[in-house]
Amino acid sequence: MAAPRTATDDGARPSGGRAAATVRGTAAAPSRAATAGAAGRRQRERSDATVEDLLAAARALFAADGYAATSLDAVCDRAGVTKGALYHHFSGKQQLFAAVYAREQDLLNARISAAYREVADDPWEAVYEGSRAYLEASLDPGVQRITLLDAPGALGWEAMHELGVNCRELTLRGVERAIRRGAIAPRAAEPLASMLYGGLSESAMAVVRSEDPETALAESLAGLRLMFDALAGKD
Amino acid sequence: MAAPRTATDDGARPSGGRAAATVRGTAAAPSRAATAGAAGRRQRERSDATVEDLLAAARALFAADGYAATSLDAVCDRAGVTKGALYHHFSGKQQLFAAVYAREQDLLNARISAAYREVADDPWEAVYEGSRAYLEASLDPGVQRITLLDAPGALGWEAMHELGVNCRELTLRGVERAIRRGAIAPRAAEPLASMLYGGLSESAMAVVRSEDPETALAESLAGLRLMFDALAGKD
DNA sequence: GAACATACATACCGTAGGTATGTCTATGTC
DNA sequence: GACATAGACATACCTACGGTATGTATGTTC
Structure with a gap:
């Protein structure tokens, strides 16, 4: 059976990655946290660096060899640490x-959002551009793997869909907006978003x-x- | 590194499953094979029964616990054999x-093809019915897993797409036929088939x-x- | 019935995920 | 500034599991 994660055991949760990147930017911290933040700087930096090394090594090996074929020993070797550090x-x-997956999703989200926002006037065209960006970004073998x-x-x-806002949710929001603004016929947004996201994947x-990518x-973009x-009702 | 499989080591290939089911049906066999087939009947039957037990046990555990969490020992226990039999x-x-996957695909194919063939006149409607059948069949948690x-x-x-004719290929053929018969506008069939298959999955x-399946x-069917x-150009 | 192949069972090995423990350094406290 | 504490690792070890090597009994063929 899959090891159930309780809500209280997040002490071992990595401070690195997405959460730390956003939390650390806030300068307006309470008094104790402010002093602790300044005093705990060096240890924190070292810790973050280790997490970064581990994530980079893991991403490289997962992307190249896949999840099952990647051993944690190999990840630790590449990161220059031991399993003690990893399990810490x-x-x-x-x-x-x-x-690693959450990071990858963040990178994809950034690309999709950028393409989506480039089309300000036409909400349905914006979804197309976002879809195009997702498709093109997903051509990378590492991303696919x-x-x-x-x-x-x-x-x-x-778990995939709970690890932050993912591409499927972005598609869903875009579709909902397109429907609200009348760019496409009224319908339930969820099914169309699923079809688009799964189809593009x-x-x-x-x-x-x-044989000829x-x-x-x-042809895929033309079909899209x-x-x-x-x-949109255009023929 | 993943163990590379040479082209010559297929001696351990299972005689059971789909391949055997189709090959065994051919009565027009060469002389030696014909006599061997008749004489080797009891051993063959026992062997097929073992394979059947293993496949049934594996299917049940893979469906319930997933691939990684299913141990071969558990499969053997459930099948009532040992690992020697499995690796034979x-x-x-x-x-x-x-x-197991190939079998699952065969079952899906049968359902899709049946729904597809029920609509003889309208090739595009046939693709819809096939898609509907695939979607409904894929609601089973075991199939999904x-x-x-x-x-x-x-x-x-x-490997997924080389294990016989799969649902994606069925979709592709249906789309190609619909295009040939002018049911939908001319286009490359591959991209649309990928979008449909991935979207439905x-x-x-x-x-x-x-929360309300x-x-x-x-709603998914309505969206479809x-x-x-x-x-099809109907508005 | 002898030679052989098939169909398993048994025992064993190596790898890899996970854990328990030790150690060193940074940090807060008096 | 000595000391207690906790965080950040390293080391050694356990165990489950995929895979293999070998033994054996039951067909199968000539």
């Missing part, structure tokens, strides 16, 4: 992978495995264009 | 899972995890209906 910052292999091939089995569907894998990508136009 | 018929855990969550990571994308997982399924109509 992460509760196990699964959580290490979850942290981590987010599309290994994550579902290693983390499970629920599968497309990315098919494109890379194609260049034209396969072009046709689908978006059809859903 | 399968080259390892991955191939055992591959056999095996074919959607674990298979990509355990087998890899290529993701939809199935989202539907099951929804009943209405989620209804809208998409199919839009692609």
Whole structure:
């Protein structure tokens, strides 16, 4: 049975990664935390550096060899630390992978959001551009290996979607906005978002495995264009 | 590094499963094989029964606990045999899972094909019915665990699609036929098939995890209906 | 019925995830 | 500024599990 995580055992939760990056930016901290933050600087920095090394090593090996074929010893070797350090910052292999996955999702989100926001006037066209960005970003073999091939089995569907705002949720929001503004016909947004997100994920894998990825990508984008136009009522 | 499989070591390949089922049906066999087939009947039957037990046990455990959490010892215990028997018929855990996956795909194919063929006149409507059948069949948690969550990571994308005719290929053929017969606008069939197959897979997982799967399924089908109509030019 | 192949069972090995413990250094406290 | 404490690791070890090597009994063939 899968080891259940209680709500209280987050003491071993890694301070590095996404959470630390956002929390550390806040200068307005309470008195005790402020002094502790200044005094605990060197230890904190060293810790963060170790977490960073571990995440970088893990990301490289997970991307190259996959989740199952990557040993924690190999990760530690590459990071230049021992398993003691790894297990001090992460509760196990699964959580290490979850942290790597969350980072990957953040990078994807950034690219998608940037493309999405570039189209300010047309909400449906914005979803198209976001979808295009997601498809193109997912062509990277490392991204595919981590987010599309290994994550579902290693983390499970629920955990995948609970690790922060993911690409599927971005798609959902975009679809909802397009419906609200009348860019496409009224409908339940969830199903369309699932179809788009899942379809683009599968497309990315098919494109890379194609004997001619260049034209396969072009055809996928053309097909996406046709689908978006059809859903918008343009013929 | 992942153990590389040479092209010559298929001596341990299981005679059971799909391959045997199709090969055994051919009555027109060469002389030596014909006599050997008749004389070797009892051993063959025992062997097939063992393979069947192993596949049934593996399917049950893989479906319930997932690929990684299922130990071969547990499979053997449930099947009532030892690891010697398992490794006599399968080259390892991955191939055992591959056999289970292939069976699952066959069952899905049967359901999809049946729904597809029920609509003889309208090729695009046939694709819809096939898609509907695939979505509904993929609501089963065991099917999801095996074919959607674990298979990509355990087998890899290529191996998944080389294990016989799968649902994605069925979708592709249906789309190609619909295009040939002018049911939808001309386009490259591959991208649309990928979008449909991947989208339906993701939809199935989202539907099951929804707080109200009943209405989620209804909404997904309604959304699918809208998409199919839009692609067919019906507004 | 002898030679052989098939179909297993048993015993064993190596790897890798996980744990328990020791140690060193930074940090807060008096 | 000595001391207690806790964080940040390193080291050694345990164990489960995938895989292998070998033994054996039951068909199967000539």
